[in-house]
Amino acid sequence: MRKRHIGAEQGAGGHTSPAHGSTAASRRAAARRPPAAQARAGRPRDDGPDAAVSRIDRLRYLDAATRRIARGMDLDETLNELCGAAVPAFADTAFVHLYAPLPTGDETATAPGVLRLHAMDHAPLPRTAAPGSGPAAPGAGPVQAAEVVRPTAAGPLTELLEKGRPVFADTPGSTAAAAELLRSPHALRALTGRRLIIAPLHGRNHVMGSVVLVRGPDRHAFTRDDLLVASQLATHTALGIDKSVAFAREASVADALQRTMLPPSLPEPVGVVLASRYLPSSRTAQVGGDWYDVIPLPGNRVALVIGDVMGHSMTSAAIMGQLRTIVQTLAGLDLPPDEILHHLDEQAERLGSEHTATCLYAMYDPVLHRLLISNAGHLPPVLLHADGRTEVVEVPPGAPIGVGGGDFESTEMHAPTGATLLLYTDGLVESRASDVLTGVEHLRTRLREAASSSTVAGLEDLCDQALGTLGLGDREDDVALLAARFEGILPETVAYWYMAPRPQTARQARRLTRRTLHDWGLDSLVESTELLVSEVVANAVRFASRPITLRLLCTDVLRCEVEDDSAIIPRMRHARLSDEGGRGLFLVDQLARRWGATRVSSGKVVWFEQPLPDDRA
Template structure:
């Protein structure tokens, strides 16, 4: 039996011991798992009943039709009543009530044919005992399965209110000296939210007593007002006329309070008071477990948020939106991740990955991989080189770690996209004309199991193309295989209402709601959508230079003419210096052909490409050195600079911020 089952059984037994009457409870194997002393007295005063098979332990139950009635009641789930005679000759009335895991027997002595009125009233009360027993067991089982504080409040509303024939219930949790409403039923939350977040110590004395949950049973509105004058308006606001105020105490500490209300005056019997007290202890234990779960849940959410991007960057090349959906088993951390990484020349890398499994260790591995991807992207290594190093990272974690990953690098100047996958499903692509497809990418094994080299693919993307990168948890949910799920994803990329504009955030929400009904999945899932925006031709200027000392002069002339055409006269002098220095380095230390390119986007980008793979590096020049200061000068006059490999050599690039307008705003040259 698991922990929840043991708790339910122990709680039910504590509650039943506090009730009057002869009760037996048996499991599915007909072994007696609970025996009230009254039942032992009536049936077998000299026998040990617990653990025995019902028919063997109680000879009276072997009477004709008794075993058949028990089995039929358990099989059909329908209460049954019949009379039997005990070994001592007493006539007994037996009520059979089925439970999810067995059967209860309520036993009443009806030997006397002429009972006094008080006894007759007691017999009527006993008639409701079996139903109360069933509701008590159901309540304890539900409390054992409650996970969050809101679950506990829902269980009380669903089970405790009908158990006591009450009108409603309110449940508060105490955290750091403050009261927070976890849930209510039967009356407006507005009448109870007056305590929400308030510091209990700052409330009037009588209000403190109420919200702290000092055990109290109040039979009328007049008695409530006299007991809690600071809350004199509460009876009218809530519509309640009687109250059972219960403290929720676990491990000697008050974890909350509960209030069960009635819609008319109610005199609480001793049995009700005793049962309320027992129930409050069980609710308190459930609240304490829920408090620990809620705290762990918050930490898990904070941890996951810290590993994933808090905000996606606003870039001219793409508009993006993303969602992460944890698995439906209550684990809120996992190994799925996504990222949008700005690169040089307005390029952007779209990354999505999935560490096999879900949990804390997978989330930590995901954090390592995401950091490694960003580091390698900053170095601007070729995609196959990046994945070579990522494979080494995952392999170094051990034989039990595997991850899939998809990376796409989009160049808004050429509208070309380079993609690589390691065991990850391909992206869904929706063209501006409304057709969709999945690119045919080379198959590479998952990271940690791959054998380099990694193969890449390159294809063009029309301006305005929609990309959807996802993990398998999004497309393998709901009993669908991955091919069916991918087909559904591609179909739902189209706007639900073509005549209405849909933002990418709205698209993400719609895809999650459609592909993950109820937002529950057997696996974590991540979704990253992006719409491409190509640079306008008028924002790109490219010039092939001669491979000789005249190249620097040609570069300066091109810079002057182009920046003047772009109304960027403020940047002419600096850009001339940068272009002249970069071209001079190629002439002296590398080889042609030499290409100068200017891009006008978020910043002014100046690039010089050559055919040499040798990368430049900054070094400290001595006082007598005649060279070695060029890159230091470039770093001083630009906001960023770097180098990347190309198919024919390398490219050195620099960025300069665009000038600001008269009111200090940055002038934007992004194309529509």
């Protein structure tokens, strides 16, 4: 059990500070005030000839105090508001002790009976400072860890908490419970004369701890009516703690669910550097529908995807997961971006028309330095050039996914080497204080400043600059950001040929491969690569009816791709001793570091990779 002790202690010499209105002079001034003025001062009257007025004062105080406690949205805020409402208006010191971990729902504490004590003054708890946010506010009381208290299972403290009623520490049982709970000398001195109340914190299903309220010797002792006040303070605090713990847990589960639907890591394709950011909304515990993805394609191309399902709910997250899976499947077919969005729209209609989504699909070719983009109602990407210029990429918006009947277009453009393409969701550029157009302009300004700053070293720093203050403060919506810096592939590291599907094509492929590897200084790989190319090309000749494409690419590995118009994917099998064939893919599997086969819209691509020699790696 985690035990927090929130204490608002008296000042030196046993007196509270003048700011709290608890000095002798302030008490004499308060005694001269009419009852209504005392109520306005926030301190309920403990005595006086007019008991009805005293009860009204208590009701007014309780109304203000419970409203204040209800304002807390998380655990620290709830405990801060309780401390501020109780001290000095009702008590001179307030302690809160919580089980750690706090029970939630039908669960029980994993370490029952352990109370961890913390202390602070009645000033607000300092929030955890974000990097660069500056020092904590003046006067904020620090939280200090104290000893661990282990009440016995059948001891007086456990029995008192289970009963759930506030008590004075004026009986042997309650005095023993208070002594077991407290370690403050000031609090222990108040165990006589009804100057200490222990009020258990009972949530909906569990005991969560207690509130201890203490009055000093220079103030009137608690009365029986004050037990009712303490009971109300404890009840509303317990409900607030219940709410904050449940909210925090729901937000944690929602955030974990959202993140599991996003890529755990980005691939590292040749010719492009990638970075991403995802920030969940800080104002809702429900998952959103923002997602991004990077999908490697044949020919060293790469697909960049970003989307946003409307709404914040578990259903939005489920729709997002299904749409992301559909996009991955369609991308594997190597379709143009507009066809992918068209098929995605068709599939989304089957999921239900009540949920729409936006999506942008971009395909980057590092060999041709070309970018092909299609948009389904999403915000246009921003292109940051190497010289610091920014531009909003003009792409026909199209209709959102799920509306039906979308007429999507693909826009082809040059992808300059050194330029960075940023894909983002509306949470990055839209807020209550700024519309989308203004937000996009602010984003472009941040990117220009980042490009001209010597402190921005790479793409990760650029993403942080693009987020601005969103990474530190409250966010009204989820934010997804995907950045791709185009590096391209040098033309002299790529060689490709179109060959007719004839019996002599395998011999021709071996000759071209030998000559190219010799030009690249990879003579040590000639023998093995010739054999692999011959086997893959010969297999393609058997099924192809159109010219075959042979492509060699030398980057951090030597990659070979053979494309034909047949959709039949080759499968490796173990040939018998009497078989004349069937050993080609077995050789590929043994000699290549990696290999595979991918269906594309025009047929299939069979590829394999070999590591470069140590002197060329």
